Structure formats: structure tokens, C-alpha cells
Amino acid sequence: MMSLVHGRAALSATHSSGHDAPALVTLRDVHLSYGDAAVLRGIDLTVRRNQAVSIIGPSGSGKSTILRCINGLIAPKRGEVRVGGVDVGALKRDDEKIALRKRIGFVFQQYNLFPHLSALQNLTIAPMRVLGASRAEAEHTAHALLAKVQLADKAGAYPGELSGGQQQRVAIARALAMQPELILFDEVTSALDPQTVGEVLNVIGELVDEGLTCVLVTHEMRFAEDISDRVAYTEGGVIVEEGAPEQIFHAPRDEHTRRFLDSTQSRARRTRSSLKLASIPS
Template sequence: MTNAIPKPFIELADVHKSFGTFPVLNGVSLCVRDGGVVCIIGPSGSGKSTILRCINGLTPINQGRIRVGEFQVEKLRTDREFIPLRHQVAMVFQQYNLFPHRTVLQNLTMAPVQVLGEKPAEVTERARSLLAKVRLTGKENAYPGELSGGQQQRVAIARALAMQPRVILFDEVTAALDPEMVSEVLSVIRDLAREGMTCVLVTHEMRFAQEVADEVFFTDRGVIVEHASPATLFKAPSDPRLKDFLDKVL
């Protein structure tokens, strides 16, 4: 008897999303296994970031289905219904979105204490270990404005991890960084991927996508044009739109 293939942890089926009369997603379907690392690439305006925002319910969809674990995302309505989902699905944005008037440690501990009701002492201990994980030990009492962009983005990643999620969505997290800061952020993400964290990344860092991804999805005009392992997608693209895109970015 063969072992059954485990159900994907994230599943999008025929997802459509329009902003007003402008269609952004035109029937997107994709799956991410538990512990998988998926990169979404494509030209600007192709719907990449919208896919991430739909997965965690920040952007409601017009049609289709999105399942994350046991959550049927499109059926969630209230803030109370979204809290358990957001506990499992963290998101790190291009802009760091840290509270400027709070210290680094306070930025990490606020949500677990105030939203999840965890004990402050336990959360603080976890936050300190997460700062060590992202190589920021000693910055606990610094304010975001005292940190470089790369350091702020690593704080944002640690803040996402403080919620103990099953999945982290990364939305072009290196796009606003100076080149020398990109590698320190990618290094943290690389470590998370190796440790088995389920990661979905929208990225322009093609070499990084080739290195860390199990599967790469290429989007254009709101559809998944092609998806494959990095070795296949980057070395032997079949769709002319993907070939043209890779010629420009590689």
C-alpha cells in the first residue's frame, strides 16, 4: 500500500481579485507544502504581492478558494476570526512597519502579549532568543530610527517569528535596502528555510530564489504562467514570457 501524498498546507484554487474594474488576479492556483519554500517572481504589477495579501486575508478575494491549514480564508469575516489565522501566518513587508516610539524588544513583545494574551516574561525571553537568531543581540533597547535598514528588516522578521507562526510570507523584503544590507537579510531567511519554516517569498533576487526555493512560480498579468523547480524554471523555461523576463533579470 502506497503512502498518501500529504495535503498541501497552503492551497489557492482559481483565485480572482479585482480592484474596482481592474483585474489583478485572474484565476491563480498554487500549493505550498508544510515546510516548503516557494518563490513567486514576475514583472511589477503582475499580482505577486496581492497573492500574499490574499493568503493571510489582508485582501479579500472576489472568487475562488484559499485554504491555510484548517482555515478557509475567504470565509473569515471578523477580526476575532482572523486572529488564529494571523497567529499561524506572519507577513514581513518591504517597509519594516516597526513602531518608531517603541524599543526593539517592545516591538517584538507587543503582539504576543496584547493579541495572544501570552505571559510577558515568557514572550520577553523568546524575543531575546529571536534577536540572537537574527544576529541583533545587544539591540534590545534601541529604537528603530537608530538602526540601519537591514537591521530594521531583521527586527521585522524577528517580530514575525515572535508570533510562532507556521508560515511566513515575505513581500520583497530586500527591495528597499542598500545592496550591502541585502545579504544579511537573505542570510536570516536562508536559515529559516533550512530549519523547515514554511516560506512564501515574492522576490527580485533570482539567485537567492534558485538557491532556497523548492518551487518557483512565474506570474504575469495576474496568472501563473509557469511553475517548476528552480533548476527547470531558470535553466529550461518553456513559456516565451518567462524566457523574456529571465533574459532581462539574469
């Protein structure tokens, strides 16, 4: 994991990933409710080009809902969401929403691959149908992306023949095939076993090092600390605290943030202990 830290540090020294970079995503006073249940209660968030921003917090705190507001899957009841200058809430026609989603990759917790299509076909279908790429062009790009996520030998494999970590890497490659300006990762390691989590995190870390703008909802605290330019802690539908990763993880200002990080560290220690015990021969 240290290689990710060094890679991100080197990028920051040469790349406009800091506060001077233009904003690609802005959320201002975003509210969302389902019936009487408030999910988002005044979210303000800025993601600048070439930044990696991680959103952390307990389950039900609104993290995934923020991602869905960014790409227009959900419309907030109040507030403004902008992506690259586009007012997401003002998009009413399907063609307008499709144009926005061409610019935004989304990788979900569940892989959502087409089970009847090979890995290669999963990567080529959208570029051919949505971007108008030729089959030869789409397949050339798909092979390059499968190699990028270390699955060059799995082009002909179907999702059912792949491990969970391999399926998630195909899903990442599929998102990249649309050449997005921004990619959203929603708890992409939650459904994976511990042995395959690292495979997926390494791929994401490489994308961040290359300067792809990313917003990540994650429960992998060490990973979030290593790769992020900014970290936002959410609870109860609000961003309780936001800052540089070293500040959030090592000197949190809010008591809610401190309690959450203490609890996640305790769970991580218990998990490591359980894994060690499980590896001891009986």
C-alpha cells in the same frame, strides 16, 4: 550563498518538504479586480508544509496581492483560498481573522516597526497582547530571536537608530515571535542598499533550512533559485509557469518566463558593473 544550497539540499534529504508533504496553503481559481482592472485572473497555487515557494515576475503582475489573499488582508472576488484547512474567504468576524493571522507571519517591504518602541518592545507587544504571554516569557523569547537574527546587542535600540537591514531583521524576528506556521515575505530587500541585502537573505535562508514554511515574493533571482522548493512565475495576474527552481531558471518552457529572466540577468550585470565602477578610486 552556496551554504544555503547545501543546507536546503540536506534538509530535503531528511525532511518531508517534497510533494508527499500535506498542503498548508491552496489557492484555486482565485480572481480579484479593482474596478475594471483585473489583478488576479485565475490563480492556482499549492504550498506544502516545510516548503519554500518563491513567486517571481514583473511589477504589477499580482505577486504581492497573492500574499494578501493568503492571510486574508484582501478577499478575492472568486475562487478559494485555504490555509491549514481553513477557508480564508469564509472568515467574516474579526476574531476569526485574528485567529488566522496568529498562524501567519507577514514581513513587508517597509519594516512597519513601532518607532517609539525599542527592538525588544517591538517583539514583545504582540505576544503579550495577542497570545497572552507574560512579560518575562515574551522577553525571554524576544532576546532569543534577536540573537537568532544576529542583533542580540540591539535589544534596547529604537528603529531610528538601526540601519535598514537591521530594521528588517527585527521585523523578521517580530514575525517569528508569534510562532507562525507560515511566514510570507513581500519584497523584503527592495528598500535596502546592496550592502545590507545579504544580511537579510542569510536570515531567511536559515529559516528555510530549518523547515519553516515560507512564501516569498522576491526580485532576488539567485536567492530564489538557491532556497526554493518551487518557483512560480506570474505575469498579467496569472501563473504563467511553475516548477522546480532548476527548471524555471535554466530551462523555462514559456517564452514569457525566458524573456523576464533574460531581462533580470541583464539588469543584474549592469548593476554589478555600476558597483565595480563606483568602487574604483577617482
